[in-house]
Amino acid sequence: MRRTPGTLLPLEADILTAAVAMQRSSDPSFHGYELAKQLSNDDGRRLIGHGTLYKALGRLTDAGLLASSWEDPDVAVAQGRPRRRLYEVTGAGEQALVAWQTDRRRVGAQSHPGWEPT
Amino acid sequence: MNAAERASVIVVGWAAIYTRRLPRELAQARRDEIVSDLWEQRADAAGSSSVRTALEIVRRMLAGIPADLVWRHHQRRAAAQRPQRQRIDGRWIMVNDRTLLTRARMRLTTRRCKACGERYRRRYPYCPVCKTKKGDSDVPKAEGTFSAGAF
Numbered sequence: 328m329r330r331t332p333g334t335l336l337p338l339e340a341d342i343l344t345a346a347v348a349m350q351r352s353s354d355p356s357f358h359g360y361e362l363a364k365q366l367s368n369d370d371g372r373r374l375i376g377h378g379t380l381y382k383a384l385g386r387l388t389d390a391g392l393l394a395s396s397w398e399d400p401d402v403a404v405a406q407g408r409p410r411r412r413l414y415e416v417t418g419a420g421e422q423a424l425v426a427w428q429t430d431r432r433r434v435g436a437q438s439h440p441g442w443e444p445t
Numbered sequence: 446m447n448a449a450e451r452a453s454v455i456v457v458g459w460a461a462i463y464t465r466r467l468p469r470e471l472a473q474a475r476r477d478e479i480v481s482d483l484w485e486q487r488a489d490a491a492g493s494s495s496v497r498t499a500l501e502i503v504r505r506m507l508a509g510i511p512a513d514l515v516w517r518h519h520q521r522r523a524a525a526q527r528p529q530r531q532r533i534d535g536r537w538i539m540v541n542d543r544t545l546l547t548r549a550r551m552r553l554t555t556r557r558c559k560a561c562g563e564r565y566r567r568r569y570p571y572c573p574v575c576k577t578k579k580g581d582s583d584v585p586k587a588e589g590t591f592s593a594g595a596f
Binding site: 397 | 456460474475477478479480481482484485486488489501504505506507508509510511512513514515516
């Protein structure tokens with residue numbers, strides 16, 4: 328899908344929405360599979376494909392809407408698992424999500440008067 | 446090795462294929478992220494059917510293949526445009542693939558005049574700067590002396 332500059336693709340908006348929800352409920356950082364699981368729980372679909380997920384995360388990171396860092400290897404070794412790449416939503420990411428939600432409400436109100444998306 | 450672990454090996458193998466000939470750090474980061482994701486999924490599904498987990502892992506891989514290929518294409522293109530340090534004519538300069546291509550095309554389609562050192566198109570019979578005929582470095586051709594027969 329071709330992007331209009333300064334806008335979010337639906338998947339990117341879903342990722343930011345899930346990420347913000349996770350940040351509010353628990354740890355501020357999350358890893359890829361955790362996000363895939365959250366997206367699956369949110370919309371009842373199956374887990375998102377690896378390529379689709381990590382390509383979208385890369386785009387959001389490049390755009391400065393997410394920040395990523397690799398976990399300390401000692402923590403991963405201590406827990407007996409591969410190290411995780413941890414993501415956090417940046418201030419720009421939260422702003423972009425708010426702008427996207429506002430825009431969606433405006434479009435929804437124009438096309439369906441009296442209808443307000445939740 | 447159970448079914449889920451075998452499926453993970455397939456996914457890691459696919460990641461090794463589509464990250465081939467990409468910048469090393471980028472490729473390694475993607476592979477590490479996939480390995481971590483697979484481990485987390487298997488850990489999350491611990492206690493449930495290994496075959497079902499394996500099928501889900503393979504399904505996720507198949508669903509992501511188009512995005513993997515697009516991602517690879519973008520990364521290859523970005524890497525090609527990223528300048529690299531190359532030694533050209535005794536000097537180190539930053540070039541990208543397009544620069545090298547242009548340079549190669551110029552080398553193939555032009556020659557350097559032995560008399561004045563300027564480059565000119567190979568199809569020209571003489572150097573347009575000093576009028577020296579090609580292969581003749583000692584005797585400059587006087588201006589306006591070409592006859593029709595010379596062509």
